[in-house]
Amino acid sequence: MFYRLSGVRHFSYTGDRSLYRIPFERNAALALLAAAILAPWIIGELTLTSLVQPWLIWTSAALGLNLVVGWAGQLHLGYAAVMGVGAYAGTHAARSGVPWEIAIVLAGFASMVIGSVFSIAALRVKGLYLALTTLAMQFVIDWSIVHLSVVSGGALASLRAPDMSLLGFEINGTAGLYYVALAWCVLVTIFMMNLRRSALGRALMAVREKDYAAEIIGVRSFVFKLVAFAASSFIAGVSGAVLIATYYHIVTPDQFSTQVSIQVLAMVIVGGLGSIIGTYLGTALILIMPGLVAALFHGATELFDLRIGVETLAHLPNAAYGALIMGCLLWEPLGLGRLYHNMRSYLIAWPFGYLKK
Amino acid sequence: MEADGEEIALRCTGIERRFHGVVAVTGIDVAIAKGEIFGLVGPNGSGKTTLVNAITGFFPPSSGEIRLNEKVTTGLAPYRIASLGVARTFQNLALFNGLTVLDNILLGRHIHMRPSVWRTALYWWAAQAEEAANREKVEEIIEFMQLESVRDELVDDIPIGVKKRIELARALASEPSLLILDEPMAGMNQEETEYMARFILDARDERDVTVLLIEHQMDVITGICDRVLALNYGEMIATGTPSEVVSDPRVVEAYIGGSREPV
Ligand SMILES: Nc1ncnc2c1ncn2[C@@H]1O[C@H](COP(=O)(O)OP(=O)(O)OP(=O)(O)O)[C@@H](O)[C@H]1O
Ligand SMILES: [Mg+2]
Numbered sequence: 001m002f003y004r005l006s007g008v009r010h011f012s013y014t015g016d017r018s019l020y021r022i023p024f025e026r027n028a029a030l031a032l033l034a035a036a037i038l039a040p041w042i043i044g045e046l047t048l049t050s051l052v053q054p055w056l057i058w059t060s061a062a063l064g065l066n067l068v069v070g071w072a073g074q075l076h077l078g079y080a081a082v083m084g085v086g087a088y089a090g091t092h093a094a095r096s097g098v099p100w101e102i103a104i105v106l107a108g109f110a111s112m113v114i115g116s117v118f119s120i121a122a123l124r125v126k127g128l129y130l131a132l133t134t135l136a137m138q139f140v141i142d143w144s145i146v147h148l149s150v151v152s153g154g155a156l157a158s159l160r161a162p163d164m165s166l167l168g169f170e171i172n173g174t175a176g177l178y179y180v181a182l183a184w185c186v187l188v189t190i191f192m193m194n195l196r197r198s199a200l201g202r203a204l205m206a207v208r209e210k211d212y213a214a215e216i217i218g219v220r221s222f223v224f225k226l227v228a229f230a231a232s233s234f235i236a237g238v239s240g241a242v243l244i245a246t247y248y249h250i251v252t253p254d255q256f257s258t259q260v261s262i263q264v265l266a267m268v269i270v271g272g273l274g275s276i277i278g279t280y281l282g283t284a285l286i287l288i289m290p291g292l293v294a295a296l297f298h299g300a301t302e303l304f305d306l307r308i309g310v311e312t313l314a315h316l317p318n319a320a321y322g323a324l325i326m327g328c329l330l331w332e333p334l335g336l337g338r339l340y341h342n343m344r345s346y347l348i349a350w351p352f353g354y355l356k357k
Numbered sequence: 358m359e360a361d362g363e364e365i366a367l368r369c370t371g372i373e374r375r376f377h378g379v380v381a382v383t384g385i386d387v388a389i390a391k392g393e394i395f396g397l398v399g400p401n402g403s404g405k406t407t408l409v410n411a412i413t414g415f416f417p418p419s420s421g422e423i424r425l426n427e428k429v430t431t432g433l434a435p436y437r438i439a440s441l442g443v444a445r446t447f448q449n450l451a452l453f454n455g456l457t458v459l460d461n462i463l464l465g466r467h468i469h470m471r472p473s474v475w476r477t478a479l480y481w482w483a484a485q486a487e488e489a490a491n492r493e494k495v496e497e498i499i500e501f502m503q504l505e506s507v508r509d510e511l512v513d514d515i516p517i518g519v520k521k522r523i524e525l526a527r528a529l530a531s532e533p534s535l536l537i538l539d540e541p542m543a544g545m546n547q548e549e550t551e552y553m554a555r556f557i558l559d560a561r562d563e564r565d566v567t568v569l570l571i572e573h574q575m576d577v578i579t580g581i582c583d584r585v586l587a588l589n590y591g592e593m594i595a596t597g598t599p600s601e602v603v604s605d606p607r608v609v610e611a612y613i614g615g616s617r618e619p620v
Pocket of ligand 2: 405406407448539
């Protein structure tokens with residue numbers, strides 16, 4: 001069969017730790033990447049810009065959150081605010097004439113600094129208290145963005161982001177903007193894949209599993225939690241800036257509200273803590289959720305002659321996120337990534353299902 | 358007690374540890390020579406784990422002084438003490454679930470590696486060689502502890518006897534000079550216990566470690582320890598060679614009076 005570990009031999013420790021141990025998986029990943037690169041010619045412009053591109057950007061962002069929640073095991077309820085810092089920092093930098101490629105990096109660093117400062121305070125407490133502290137951070141940042149008119153230009157204002165250009169090339173077509181998002185998503189994905197096989201990733205997981213046992217082998221848990229928050233904030237900041245530069249084109253205070261934080265957290269939890277492919281799947285599900293729910297209830301109203309107010313309809317996706325998160329935590333705590341993993345294990349052993357794995 | 362003329366790996370002087378007024382250990386004076394296998398015995402609740410926690414920095418002593426290789430380490434954080442060459446295993450197992458056996462043992466190499474964000478990002482250029490070099494050390498230990506067959510399994514689904522071995526492997530991976538084992542044979546059958554005793558002896562002989570071993574089974578203590586310290590109610594009641602300690606009337610009394618079977 002094509003999907004096998006047996007017969008695949010690695011003769012060096014480096015080979016044994018390659019990103020894809022099964023050749024089929026490596027080929028599949030390369031094929032997917034090729035499809036992603038050819039996407040502007042394969043799928044329609046509308047699908048590309050309104051579905052695929054936001055999916056890639058939100059996946060990058062969610063991978064950053066997964067670094068903190070899934071790898072380091074620290075609940076974070078203020079992630080959207082950190083993205084917001086990057087979005088505003090990047091937009092302001094670009095508006096004042098800084099080239100976008102630098103503005104985006106600046107956005108990452110701005111988020112990293114603010115996210116780390118908050119987390120130094122937040123990491124003095126654990127578990128639920130940490131979650132509440134990060135939620136407080138969300139409120140503080142939200143409030144600051146709205147009330148500091150130097151940042152937002154006022155509560156109801158929206159700032160236009162200058163057109164995207166990278167290294168002197170104007171990027172204005174849909175395909176160009178899509179490639180920027182794709183490139184960022186690929187970079188974050190590769191980083192996360194390396195994390196899985198690196199000393200840093202192991203240290204983070206050690207902190208997540210048993211912080212006292214981590215200390216005894218020399219892992220300073222406080223430092224590594226901080227590193228996780230800093231790295232994740234950097235990813236958040238760049239993702240926020242990319243979101244504005246290639247997708248929203250204007251930045252407003254409500255784009256990075258508490259509700260968005262919950263949405264990204266739902267992407268991570270539904271996708272699977274610590275799972276990269278799961279994050280892709282979870283993000284897709286959460287993004288199409290409002291559409292699905294609306295369609296479902298639209299159908300239901302027609303069928304059963306229900307009367308559901310617009311108000312209620314607007315809140316239904318939130319209820320659905322909540323239900324999904326709860327369902328995941330109850331039945332499959334490792335989310336869609338786990339389902340994928342089970343399928344993979346089944347395929348590896350197929351048709352000898354009685355073998356372990 | 359002093360072992361004259363020898364190099365001292367661990368020296369505790371006047372160690373006392375209280376928990377909210379409860380005295381868990383007090384008046385501990387002990388010096389362990391390099392290369393010794395030193396036993397620590399005593400009935401349940403006599404303060405063995407508390408003493409180990411004081412040495413490793415989890416619960417620093419309320420008073421007294423600890424020296425590692427004659428360097429004062431009293432009050433240092435556990436991660437600092439780890440980097441000074443102390444490794445330990447836990448009475449109730451402390452492996453990292455969700456990680457493979459290999460990754461668990463690789464984590465034992467943490468103090469010899471330089472984990473960082475940029476090394477992770479630039480893995481191929483900045484981390485790959487380091488990973489391979491440390492993997493080689495880990496493979497030596499895997500072979501030494503005979504864990505080849507479970508290398509790629511998650512530690513979650515592994516039987517307890519093997520888990521104890523993995524934890525010892527993780528501790529050995531850091532190339533410690535002092536290895537502290539808190540009841541490494543608890544929950545093992547006779548055969549596994551004998552294997553474990555063999556691993557401990559080999560670790561001392563081949564890997565130059567000094568061992569502080571907490572164990573309830575007296576045949577293990579008499580079988581592999583060079584010297585033994587017995588505690589009761591947090592105080593030292595006997596020290597000396599295993600046969601001296603085991604036949605000491607206060608030790609016999611402590612065990613008969615205690616919750617355990619007499620030896
Ligand atoms: N963190 C703590 N807080 C309060 N009391 C503690 C703590 N740790 C230990 N003690 C107390 O100190 C005493 C010694 O306990 P310790 O765990 O060191 O005994 P032990 O010799 O390791 O016993 P066992 O053979 O059961 O492992 C006990 O009375 C225990 O209740
Ligand atoms: Mg104990």
